[in-house]
Amino acid sequence: METRLEVLLREPNPLFTRWLERWLREAERREQKSQFKLRQALESLKSYPLPLSSGRDxxxxxGFGGTLCQLIDEELRHHRSVQLVPQEAEAQERYEQQVQAVIRKVQEKQLEHQTRQNKSDRPRKPTKKDLAELAALEERERVVEMQPGRFQLLLLVDTQETSGKNKRVLDQTRSYLESLGARHEVRRLTIGDFLWVAQDQEGNELVLPYIVERKRMDDLASSIRDGRFHEQKHRLQHCGLQHIIYLVEDYGDNEQLGLPLDSLQQALTNAKVQAGVRVVRTANHFRSMSYLAGMSRSLGQIFAGKKLHSVDRGALDKSTCLLTHSDLGLLKFRALYEDSAKNAQLTVREVFVQQLLQLHSLSLERAMAIVERYPTPRCLLDAYAECADQKQARLLLSGITCGPLERPLGDKISQCLHEFYSTHFR
Structure with a gap:
C-alpha cells in the first residue's frame, strides 16, 4: 500500500483569488447574473490545493468557463508586464524554494516506503475482526430453508415497548401478552415495534412480511410536530416488509393531544391512502395486545403449511411472498436488523429525503417529488445557480407536482426551501 503525503498550501493562487474577489464585488454591486458563476468559481479556486499558472489551467x-479563463489570461499578461518590486520578487523566490523543498521531501518518503515494502512482502495474517466480518458475510449469504411443520412463529417486541418513559411505571406489554397466550420475545428492533419471525430448531429466523408500529394518540401528535412521523413512515416503506400496520391507541378522550383530532385523523388517512399503510384503532393498551395475540394465532394458521426460504432484499418483490403460494421467500432477521439500522449506510438521495422531511410543511410525497427532479442537494444548488435572477430561483420548485391529485408545491414552500439552502450552503 502506497504512502501518500498530503501537501496543503495556505494560498496556492493568491493573484487569481484577488482578481476573482474584485470581479465578484463589481458584479454584486451592478447586480449582474455573472455573480453566481463568479462565486462558484471563487469557491472552487479556494478549495483547489495546487498552484495554477494560467487561466487555461x-x-x-x-465555474470556470472560456470567457472567465480568457479574462484571467489577459489580467495575467498585464500583471507580468509590470516589473515586480523587490519584496514581491523575494517572496516569489521564497515560495519557489518552499515548493522545491516539499518535492524533495515527497521523493524521500516514497523511496523510504518502497524500501520497507521490498523488505516485507509477506501476506498479512487476518485479524479477529476480519474473520468475524467474513463469518458474518458467509452467514448472510447462506440460504435457509424451512419445511412445513418444522418451524414455529415468534412475536418479537422491541425493548422500548417493555418500559414506559417513567422508569417507576412498568409497561404492561409483556404481562398482557403472557395472559393472552402469545408466544413472544423482547428484543431490540431497528425498525418497527412488533414483528413476527419463523424460527426453526437450528435457530434460523425468517421475518414474516408484517410489521407493526404502535402509537398512542398523544405520541402520534408529537411525532407529526417534530417530523418523526414522516421519517418513520419512509423507513417502514423501504424496510422490505410488505404489510405495514399502524396500531393507534386512544389517549383517554383524545383531548389535550397538542394537535387537533381532525389533523391526526387526516394524517392517518393520508398514510392509508397514499402509502398503503393499514391503520388499526384500539381503545387502550390491552386491546392493542389482544389484536397482536389474534394476529399471532392467524399467522400461525396461515403459515403452518408453507415452505419458507431466505431471499436477499434486492431480490424481494411482491410476487416473492404471496400468501397463496406454498413456497414463500422471506428476509432473514439479521439482514433486516442490519439494513434497517438508523446508522446504516444511506445513499445521498436517501439522506436528502430525510433532510427534507425535517422541514416544516414537507410531507413524504412532497419530498419524494423534489428528489425525483433533483436527486441530490448539489443538483438543487446547481439549478439555483443557473437561474437568471433571485425571483426565478425562489420560485424554482413551485411548479413541481406531487400526490394523486398532482398538486403543485406552491410559492411558499419553494421560497422557504430556497432561503434554507441559499443561507446554509453559501
Missing part, C-alpha cells in the same frame, strides 16, 4: 475547476 483553471478550466478544470467548476
Amino acid at each position: 483553471c478550466s478544470i475547476l467548476r
Whole structure:
C-alpha cells in the first residue's frame, strides 16, 4: 500500500483569488447574473490545493468557463508586464524554494516506503475482526430453508415497548401478552415495534412480511410536530416488509393531544391512502395486545403449511411472498436488523429525503417529488445557480407536482426551501 503525503498550501493562487474577489464585488454591486458563476468559481479556486499558472489551467475547476479563463489570461499578461518590486520578487523566490523543498521531501518518503515494502512482502495474517466480518458475510449469504411443520412463529417486541418513559411505571406489554397466550420475545428492533419471525430448531429466523408500529394518540401528535412521523413512515416503506400496520391507541378522550383530532385523523388517512399503510384503532393498551395475540394465532394458521426460504432484499418483490403460494421467500432477521439500522449506510438521495422531511410543511410525497427532479442537494444548488435572477430561483420548485391529485408545491414552500439552502450552503 502506497504512502501518500498530503501537501496543503495556505494560498496556492493568491493573484487569481484577488482578481476573482474584485470581479465578484463589481458584479454584486451592478447586480449582474455573472455573480453566481463568479462565486462558484471563487469557491472552487479556494478549495483547489495546487498552484495554477494560467487561466487555461483553471478550466478544470467548476465555474470556470472560456470567457472567465480568457479574462484571467489577459489580467495575467498585464500583471507580468509590470516589473515586480523587490519584496514581491523575494517572496516569489521564497515560495519557489518552499515548493522545491516539499518535492524533495515527497521523493524521500516514497523511496523510504518502497524500501520497507521490498523488505516485507509477506501476506498479512487476518485479524479477529476480519474473520468475524467474513463469518458474518458467509452467514448472510447462506440460504435457509424451512419445511412445513418444522418451524414455529415468534412475536418479537422491541425493548422500548417493555418500559414506559417513567422508569417507576412498568409497561404492561409483556404481562398482557403472557395472559393472552402469545408466544413472544423482547428484543431490540431497528425498525418497527412488533414483528413476527419463523424460527426453526437450528435457530434460523425468517421475518414474516408484517410489521407493526404502535402509537398512542398523544405520541402520534408529537411525532407529526417534530417530523418523526414522516421519517418513520419512509423507513417502514423501504424496510422490505410488505404489510405495514399502524396500531393507534386512544389517549383517554383524545383531548389535550397538542394537535387537533381532525389533523391526526387526516394524517392517518393520508398514510392509508397514499402509502398503503393499514391503520388499526384500539381503545387502550390491552386491546392493542389482544389484536397482536389474534394476529399471532392467524399467522400461525396461515403459515403452518408453507415452505419458507431466505431471499436477499434486492431480490424481494411482491410476487416473492404471496400468501397463496406454498413456497414463500422471506428476509432473514439479521439482514433486516442490519439494513434497517438508523446508522446504516444511506445513499445521498436517501439522506436528502430525510433532510427534507425535517422541514416544516414537507410531507413524504412532497419530498419524494423534489428528489425525483433533483436527486441530490448539489443538483438543487446547481439549478439555483443557473437561474437568471433571485425571483426565478425562489420560485424554482413551485411548479413541481406531487400526490394523486398532482398538486403543485406552491410559492411558499419553494421560497422557504430556497432561503434554507441559499443561507446554509453559501
